[in-house]
Amino acid sequence: MDLAFGELPMYRLTAETHTDNVPALAVLARSGFVREGVSRAACLHRGRRHDLAVFSLLRPEWEAMDRPRAWDA
Numbered sequence: 394m395d396l397a398f399g400e401l402p403m404y405r406l407t408a409e410t411h412t413d414n415v416p417a418l419a420v421l422a423r424s425g426f427v428r429e430g431v432s433r434a435a436c437l438h439r440g441r442r443h444d445l446a447v448f449s450l451l452r453p454e455w456e457a458m459d460r461p462r463a464w465d466a
Contacts, residue, residue: 395463398455412444426450
């Protein structure tokens with residue numbers, strides 16, 4: 394996130410994960426990503442279709458976060 398928003402001129406990051414991947418869903422939520430919805434049957438894995446949870450983070454949301462940045466470490 395710090396690279397995308399701090400070094401590069403990006404405005405939006407998107408992340409997707411299987412809807413049943415509880416650890417990944419938790420990490421995205423803790424990282425400030427906002428859940429936008431579900432892409433139904435969007436992923437084919439081992440012969441089976443899975444729904445994908447779609448998340449995004451916008452530059453203003455990242456800027457408002459009260460946490461150390463990568464370059465502060």
